Amino acid sequence: MPLSAVQEALWAAYRIAPRSSAYNTVLRLRVRGGVDIDLLKRAVRAVQERHEQLRSLFTEAEGRPCRIPLEEPPGCFALQDLTGVGEDQLLTASQQACLAPFELEASGPLRVVLVRRSPHDSVLMIAVHHIVNDFVSRALIVRDLLAAYTDLAAGADPQLPPPTVSYADHVEQERRYVVSAAGQETAARWGRLLAGAVPAEFPLDRPRPAVRSYEGDTVQRQLPADLVSSLTRCAESVGVTPFAFVLAAFQALFHRWTGQDDFLVGVPATTRVGRRVSEVVGCFTNTFPVRARCHPGLTFDDLAAAADREVLRGLRDGRYPSALLSLPTGAGRDAGRAPLYHMALFMVDLEKMYRSVPRPPEGVMEGPSTHYAGLRVAMIDTPQQEGQMDLIIRLERGMTTISAAYSYSTDVFDRMSVEGFADGFERILRAVVRTPGVPVAEIPLTDADDLAELLELGISDGHPM
The missing domain is CATH 3.30.559.10 (Chloramphenicol acetyltransferase-like domain)
Structure with a gap:
């Protein structure tokens, strides 16, 4: 089959x-x-x-x-x-x-x-x-x-x-959709979205190997309760979902750390639609690309609104498998030979x-x-699915909690680097829930303690270096 x-x-x-x-x-x-x-x-x-x-x-x-x-x-x-x-x-x-x-x-x-x-x-x-x-x-x-x-x-x-x-019914429906006029129109829309895009990529601790080992590790973090409640309220005031708000924070942090202003990240989503497939065991997953475009003067609430629109676009066109998509030739790599994204972020309510x-x-x-x-x-809590990409952030949402699992490839990252990213992610979330209209270029990337430590590095024996 x-x-x-x-x-x-x-x-x-x-x-x-x-x-x-x-x-x-x-x-x-x-x-x-x-x-x-x-x-x-x-x-x-x-x-x-x-x-x-x-x-x-x-x-x-x-x-x-x-x-x-x-x-x-x-x-x-x-x-x-x-x-x-x-x-x-x-x-x-x-x-x-x-x-x-x-x-x-x-x-x-x-x-x-x-x-x-x-x-x-x-x-x-x-x-x-x-x-x-x-x-x-x-x-x-x-x-x-x-x-x-x-x-x-x-x-x-x-x-x-x-x-x-059965899952075989899902496979057949997917096959028919891909070759249909509606499927071809969706593929064309994805092609227009991907034109000129490149995958988001942090500076690596080691060059990406020619053959991946798929070995990995996970950094676990729990977002503080006050941050979770503030995040939920702030997302509502901006008019976006909590996930789009968090995704925009990821995009803002990536843009500030790397200077890259036009990039793709992956958002895993379900293709399990309707009650008929609710009892079927199978891989009903499609990780679609979300494109971020940052420019001078962009405010965080505008970035969050754009992220919300892009996620809705991806969900609308998510019937078309991203595994069949590739970047156009000239987008910075050989088309069809590498993934659309090296990093992904998603949120899931596992309690339900x-x-x-x-x-x-x-x-x-x-438990x-x-x-x-x-x-x-x-x-029993069990880390898993590590090393699939450079970095996958899984946000597990409870009634009043959000925990984050940063699963990464040990081929390219050291644990210290991922821990630093996790610290920066929480820091930028705190900044934008306080002032969602802040220009992205002005979001603080260090807290008071970090700033004091950095300033001390520039002083030797009481005199500026």
């Missing part, structure tokens, strides 16, 4: 670095209580039977990548018995299970490992390759797995009716998605427990 455009792009990344974990999407669940291993295996199988993508293999035929759905789900469950180990060893072993690479051609895109240190204390690791997964899919898989286990523990068959549509198991509060490793079939289940 054919793949969607984003799946083909993910397959290409997999072929380049098949041993990488950059596209592993994972959840770790702390499970306290006696897990019935046989019932857990049957529950995993029930989830695979419900979701065709999870019982598929990926390969190539006649020079094109494709998917092979299997009637008999491939085995994907493993028990790792570490009886008697300590807490640190348990968490380390489960994290290593997260990072193990997939073999999409042989064993498929799903792996479930129960790491057990006693009959009543385990970590359940669920890893899914991004080629069949997005945030909604991950929540569906966890929900269905726990529901199937609960049904089996009660002596009943799992009540998991198959979805009314993970209702079956609440997410951990910021700064806490393990609150939920009861299933005599088990106490809690989510």
Whole structure:
């Protein structure tokens, strides 16, 4: 069966670095209580039977990548018995299970490992390759797995009716749209937007290698509560969404740090539209380019309004896969050979998605427990999907909180550089919520302490240098 455009792009990344974990999407669940291993295996199988993508293999035929759905789900469950180990060893072993690479051609895109240190204390690791997964899919898989286990523990068959549509329907609709008149018009609009554009790029700590390793790391930050409330109110007063406000702050910081005044960043968005696909596991993602143009005299509120318009434009035209777009020749690189962007930023409300198991509060490793079939289940905070781009900023929004995960490629950045960027991002957010009409060129990039330290560098033995 054919793949969607984003799946083909993910397959290409997999072929380049098949041993990488950059596209592993994972959840770790702390499970306290006696897990019935046989019932857990049957529950995993029930989830695979419900979701065709999870019982598929990926390969190539006649020079094109494709998917092979299997009637008999491939085995994907493993028990790792570490009886008697300590807490640190348990968490380390489960994290290593997260990072193990997939073999999409042989064993498929799903792996479930129960790491057990006693009959009543385990970590359940669920890893899914991004080629069949997005945030909604991950929540569906966890929900269905726990529901199937609960049904089996009660002596009943799992009540998991198959979805009314399939991901293959989505692939076919995408294919028809791309070749349609409407699709060609959308592609032409994207072409006009991209004319003369270049990707945003911070000064790198090391040259970008010819072959990426897809290795990475993450810097975690929690925005202070007062900043989050001020940001929300200020975005409303300016007439933009909180995301557009934050995106504009990113654009302003990038412009001030680099001097680049016309650039692209990526904004991942969902292509999962309508109730019919709400129960389908699959990669419903399209990262579309957003262009920023800065000029002398530009104020931040104008930049935020422009960012809001560009995001709405991207969402409107987001049916057209960005994987099929390329910069025109002469835009600073070979067209079609490199990504449209090296950096991306997006915001997601994970609290609404993970209702079956609440997410951990910021700064806490393990979240609150939920009861299933005599088990106490809690989510463990787990960094993941590091090294996909130079820098991806994931903003996780709660009712009154926003946390930021800065996932970066260790090929090109040191941790200190990313931490410095995170500091600057928070600093510029504070500045613009105080005065959203400030000219972008006048936004302060240092606070009082930083300024004093810089001034001290220019003084030696009490005399100006």
